[in-house]
Amino acid sequence: MQSFTILEGVVAPLLRSNVDTDAIIPKQFLKSIKRTGFGVNLFDAWRYLDAGFPGQDSSTRQPNPDFVLNQPRYQQASILLAGENFGCGSSREHAVWALDGFGFRCVIAPSFADIFNNNSFKSGLLPLVLDKSIIEKLAADCEANEGYQLKVDLEQQQVIAPDGETYSFEVDQFRKHCLLNGLDDIGLTLQNADAIKQYEIKRKEAAPWLFNGVT
Amino acid sequence: MSAKTLYDKVWDAHQVHQQDDGTVLLYIDRHLVHEVTSPQAFEGLQISGRKPWRIDSMLAVADHNVPTTSREAGIEDPVSKLQVDTLDANCDAHGIVEFKMNDHRQGIVHVIGPEQGATLPGMTVVCGDSHTSTHGAFGALAFGIGTSEVEHVMATQCLLQKKSRNMLVSVDGEVGPGVTAKDIVLAIIGEIGTAGGNGSAIEFGGDAIRALSMEGRMTVCNMAIEAGARAGMIAVDQTTIDYVKARPFSPSNEQWDAAEAAWRDLVSDEGAKFDKIVRINAADIMPQVSWGTSPEMVAGISGVVPDPSSETNETKAEGMRRALQYMDLSAGTAISDIKIDKVFIGSCTNSRIEDLRAAAAVIKDRKVAGNVKLALVVPGSGLVKKQAEEEGLDSIFSNAGFEWREPGCSMCLAMNADKLESGERCASTSNRNFEGRQGQGGRTHLVSPAMAAAAAIAGHFVDVRSF
Ligand code: SF4
Numbered sequence: 001m002q003s004f005t006i007l008e009g010v011v012a013p014l015l016r017s018n019v020d021t022d023a024i025i026p027k028q029f030l031k032s033i034k035r036t037g038f039g040v041n042l043f044d045a046w047r048y049l050d051a052g053f054p055g056q057d058s059s060t061r062q063p064n065p066d067f068v069l070n071q072p073r074y075q076q077a078s079i080l081l082a083g084e085n086f087g088c089g090s091s092r093e094h095a096v097w098a099l100d101g102f103g104f105r106c107v108i109a110p111s112f113a114d115i116f117n118n119n120s121f122k123s124g125l126l127p128l129v130l131d132k133s134i135i136e137k138l139a140a141d142c143e144a145n146e147g148y149q150l151k152v153d154l155e156q157q158q159v160i161a162p163d164g165e166t167y168s169f170e171v172d173q174f175r176k177h178c179l180l181n182g183l184d185d186i187g188l189t190l191q192n193a194d195a196i197k198q199y200e201i202k203r204k205e206a207a208p209w210l211f212n213g214v215t
Numbered sequence: 216m217s218a219k220t221l222y223d224k225v226w227d228a229h230q231v232h233q234q235d236d237g238t239v240l241l242y243i244d245r246h247l248v249h250e251v252t253s254p255q256a257f258e259g260l261q262i263s264g265r266k267p268w269r270i271d272s273m274l275a276v277a278d279h280n281v282p283t284t285s286r287e288a289g290i291e292d293p294v295s296k297l298q299v300d301t302l303d304a305n306c307d308a309h310g311i312v313e314f315k316m317n318d319h320r321q322g323i324v325h326v327i328g329p330e331q332g333a334t335l336p337g338m339t340v341v342c343g344d345s346h347t348s349t350h351g352a353f354g355a356l357a358f359g360i361g362t363s364e365v366e367h368v369m370a371t372q373c374l375l376q377k378k379s380r381n382m383l384v385s386v387d388g389e390v391g392p393g394v395t396a397k398d399i400v401l402a403i404i405g406e407i408g409t410a411g412g413n414g415s416a417i418e419f420g421g422d423a424i425r426a427l428s429m430e431g432r433m434t435v436c437n438m439a440i441e442a443g444a445r446a447g448m449i450a451v452d453q454t455t456i457d458y459v460k461a462r463p464f465s466p467s468n469e470q471w472d473a474a475e476a477a478w479r480d481l482v483s484d485e486g487a488k489f490d491k492i493v494r495i496n497a498a499d500i501m502p503q504v505s506w507g508t509s510p511e512m513v514a515g516i517s518g519v520v521p522d523p524s525s526e527t528n529e530t531k532a533e534g535m536r537r538a539l540q541y542m543d544l545s546a547g548t549a550i551s552d553i554k555i556d557k558v559f560i561g562s563c564t565n566s567r568i569e570d571l572r573a574a575a576a577v578i579k580d581r582k583v584a585g586n587v588k589l590a591l592v593v594p595g596s597g598l599v600k601k602q603a604e605e606e607g608l609d610s611i612f613s614n615a616g617f618e619w620r621e622p623g624c625s626m627c628l629a630m631n632a633d634k635l636e637s638g639e640r641c642a643s644t645s646n647r648n649f650e651g652r653q654g655q656g657g658r659t660h661l662v663s664p665a666m667a668a669a670a671a672i673a674g675h676f677v678d679v680r681s682f
Contacts, residue, residue: 016537017530018409018509022649027630031280031294033254033301035362045651052655054294084530085410088443089649091252091345093361111410114445115345115359122363172377174238186265189371192232192240196268196373199231199242207337209466209474210244213271214312214333 002124003182007105007152009078013139014068019082020089021116025098028053038094039101043069069102073146077102081139082109084132087116096123106152108135108159121175124182126154128169154180218484220381221448222416225356225481229339231373241376243368244338248275248311249324250302251630252343256366257305267309268372274333275306275313278323279630283593283620286316295631322596322622325349325563329433330598332462336451336478341368346563346646348439352432353459354451354481356416359440379445380414380490383483385421388497393680395573396431397565397644397663399423400438401503405513407493412444415491418483419449423497429458430569437564438646441510450482504550504676505648505661507538512648514550516666516678522546541650542658543638551676553660557641558583558590558671559653560617560664562627565644566595570664571603575611577668577679583616584674590617591633593625617671629654642670 029041031054044052047069049062063070069077080099086109087095096119099107105125110132112120120127130138138161142148151160154176159167178185204211219227232240253275260266267273280295290296299316306313314321320331325346328334340350340357343365350357364374384403403419404411417439424435432449439447449455456475459465466474501515512535514521523535523546539545544553560566560574571594583590592612594600600622603609609619626633627645635641635657644667645652648659662670669679 017534020509020647020649022628022647022652026651026655027628030251031292031298031630033258033298035255035258045655085413085443088409089345089647091343091347091359091361093252093255093363096361111413113410113443114413115361119361119363122361172238173236174234174375184263185375186263186367186370189240189367189373189375192373193371195232195240196242196371200372203228203242207474207477209335209470210338211271212464212466212470213269214274214331214464215271 001122001182001184004105004124004126004154004179006154007078008149009105010074010076011079011081011138011142011148011150012069012074012077013081013142015081015083015135015139017083018085018088021087021092021095022089024087024095025092026052030092030094035097036101038098039103042098042102043067078105079150079152080104080107081135081142082107084110086112088113091115093119093123096120096125100125110135121179124179126152126179128152128159130159130167130169134167218487220483220487220489221354221418221450221481222356222381223487225337225339226378228337237377239376239378240373241339242373243341244272245328245333245340246273246368247324247328247340247342247347248273249279249342249344250277250298251279252362253305253365254298254301255362256343256369259366260369265370267311267369270309270311272372273311274328275302275311276321276324276327277302277316279624279628281316281623282631283623283625283633286621319597319601322599323563323566323624325437326566326595326599329353329429330462330596332459332465335459335465336455336481341374345440346437348444348447349433349437349563351436351439351446351448352429353455354448354478356446356448358446379416381488382412382415382417382444382491383489384417384419384493384495386419386423386495386497387421388423389426390423390497390500393665394500394502395663395665396427396434398500398503399497400435401505401510401513401661402500403495404438404442404510405503406495407442409441409509409511410443412439412442415444416446416448417442417444419447421497424449425452428569429454430567433567434564438510441646451478502663502666502679504666506542506544506550507535508541508648508650509534509538510646510648510661512538516550516676518550520544520546520548520550551678554586554640554675555642555660555670556586556588556639557635558587558667559626559641559643559645560591560667561593561595561625562645563595564646565664566593566599568599568602570644571599571608574664574668575608577665577682578615578672579611581615581672583671586674587671590671591620591626592617593620594622596622626653628652642667642676
């Protein structure tokens with residue numbers, strides 16, 4: 001996993017609430033068996049006027065000029081300001097891969113859906129929670145200033161705005177550690193392989209039916 | 216020892232290790248696998264040279280991409296075909312049990328797990344699919360995970376988790392006639408909202424939940440994720456034990472007796488502490504129809520489409536306006552005046568035998584309305600289909616003008632050929648009415664199987680209680 005330490009980048013606002021994973025990456029693109037290539041179809045139904053399907057040449061498509069991310073000023077955005085309950089719906093990690101593929105490394109929202117939140121940490125995207133009122137202020141500043149950037153310092157747990165304001169955020173310490181160091185948590189878990197085996201032995205004695213297996 | 220909730224009990228029994236910060240290494244008993252969220256996980260294993268930890272904990276099936284029409288010719292769409300072929304190849308390579316597309320046991324992953332006895336009380340069950348919450352109906356701790364976590368479970372049989380909060384939703388009293396599990400859960404989500412269960416494991420309790428069959432309980436837990444919950448659970452009772460008995464992967468003989476005794480304890484103790492309790496009066500619940508693009512946007516059948524201008528929360532009002540525009544509905548329209556183009560009876564929410572019986576009972580000796588272009592019935596599994604055919608339900612559906620299909624996810628998410636065209640309006644027994652869920656530009660109204668059947672006959676929504 002790529003590590004996340006300090007991010008300074010262009011901000012894009014998309015404040016509607018309950019943005020679901022079907023909207024982030026529509027199902028027809030989930031047929032891919034790869035982890036990459038989802039960025040061009042991020043928010044597909046909102047971003048293009050024509051219907052999207054896998055394998056299309058995206059240069060022939062009709063972008064929706066009204067959709068915020070189609071504005072030239074947001075093309076290089078790496079921080080998304082979002083609304084409540086961002087990422088609700090399905091468990092598809094493709095939603096995170098699509099955000100990442102577009103160039104986002106951090107989503108700032110008042111709240112995230114559970115599975116999306118987990119998936120983000122696993123793929124090196126920081127889901128960062130700030131108060132709704134702060135996000136609204138940042139979004140207003142962002143809209144008023146082309147090229148508006150924020151600095152996200154994960155180590156210090158701070159978002160720093162161009163006007164010098166800093167906003168602290170909470171983050172799970174273990175996840176922070178993994179993200180800062182780009183740690184693969186399968187490797188970490190396997191350091192406990194003996195404990196897992198011992199658990200299995202004990203559990204098998206107490207509840208052998210859990211180990212019958214499917215055959 | 217202090218009183219524990221059902222969730223506490225299952226959680227505690229699966230802790231392998233706890234870090235100082237409270238992160239727990241949680242042991243996973245059952246890992247269900249489907250074609251959409253697993254290829255990148257298998258690839259990850261291969262790249263890192265790892266092997267699955269416990270192959271016999273896994274059960275795989277292709278459900279999202281499979282055609283529901285004749286399967287003899289295979290899958291036409293090459294991209295869908297590659298995904299299903301990839302699952303087959305990965306399972307074959309590792310020796311993982313998979314019900315292949317033409318196996319008579321194939322079906323939606325959340326239907327076949329319980330049907331086979333692969334889901335048992337007290338288990339931890341995961342799948343790369345948010346509706347894994349379904350399996351909580353058995354007093355299991357079941358939740359959806361992303362692809363990185365799928366790989367993590369494959370490689371280690373564990374997940375790194377923080378404990379969720381305990382929430383109780385108690386549906387007290389008895390529901391009226393014609394009110395089903397689907398109506399109960401839609402009413403709950405309408406009440407607590409799609410983020411109402413965030414950060415929590417919801418235990419569904421109360422007399423109205425106790426009175427449900429296992430099929431009904433699965434419908435309720437299935438949609439726990441739509442309330443934002445990490446998991447939904449229902450305590451074990453005689454109904455659970457009767458359902459589990461004699462399933463292919465259930466324990467037998469002396470193992471059964473020990474298992475049954477252990478399962479009887481899978482209830483929240485008297486006095487167990489819940490962080491949040493919501494009580495709903497069952498008698499107040501009427502058949503539900505969703506009118507918007509989020510499962511919390513529901514109304515009773517005798518209600519009307521609500522008016523955003525009477526909503527005081529501006530974010531909510533904005534969401535309502537957007538939804539009404541997408542759904543092409545105006546405030547004040549009677550729900551029963553909404554005409555439909557298509558009907559879909561299926562999905563992991565409502566494709567079990569009881570659901571098909573309920574729908575068939577409504578349409579028997581009637582015909583689908585002329586304005587309904589397509590009415591589909593997609594059984595949840597090959598075994599559900601067989602059972603329904605033995606009971607003659609297929610001919611009731613066919614005679615009424617429904618199409619009787621092969622099992623799979625189908626128009627629940629339209630990854631295969633079954634979908635809504637832009638602008639089409641559908642009465643659907645599935646679980647999500649998000650924009651474009653059933654096809655780009657398609658408009659979904661979530662209802663129970665009986666309500667979908669009645670709408671098919673009437674051509675618009677109608678109160679099944681007086682139909
Ligand atoms: S039926 Fe629908 S909700 Fe259920 S697993 Fe399939 S796609 Fe997901």
